[in-house]
Amino acid sequence: DAGVIQSPRHEVTEMGQEVTLRCKPISGHDYLFWYRQTMMRGLELLIYFNNNVPIDDSGMPEDRFSAKMPNASFSTLKIQPSEPRDSAVYFCASSRTRGSAKNIQYFGAGTRLSVL
């Protein structure tokens, strides 16, 4: 399996622009998680989905952030408008609830976002 695939790997944008981060989970996984990592706050869970349905979005910092999962193989995290304080590395992870590997989260390589 190719693992969790995130794109782009790096994104540089200007304040006020819309940013869309993309994630393809591992095939067969029914959970998808979005995290944000910064030096100040460490690794924060933003939102997670089960079977494409958002379960907990309490970590989403503001209304500027939104996430969707239109199907089992694709999710997006959108920031509109972006602000410099949104600069961070954003990770996507997926897991499954069945089998010997259940509850293990597999992470993508991340998207490094810089908002100027």
Place this chain on the structure above:
Amino acid sequence: AQSVTQPDIHITVSEGASLELRCNYSYGATPYLFWYVQSPGQGLQLLLKYFSGDTLVQGIKGFEAEFKRSQSSFNLRKPSVHWSDAAEYFCAVGDNTDKLIFGTGTRLQVFP
């Protein structure tokens, strides 16, 4: 509420020395426990996990961890560190909500 504490922010060891990274958790029931490693510019990779059974678990890259319920700890160990082990290490606890709570991480530096 669940929480994970990694008391050591930064550890430096010499290559070939033994290593122990500390992790303490707070959780009412028996938790799922994990150690992940993050190399620079990379995502998190699972080193090992504890769900139940034998409290000493073996992982990849020669790492092991021991679950001690009485101490609420899940410390990571390696008998002989290699330069390639330099990375950031995260302990995490999971429950039946399918979320993981991560510690703040321990950065390991290895001197030749």
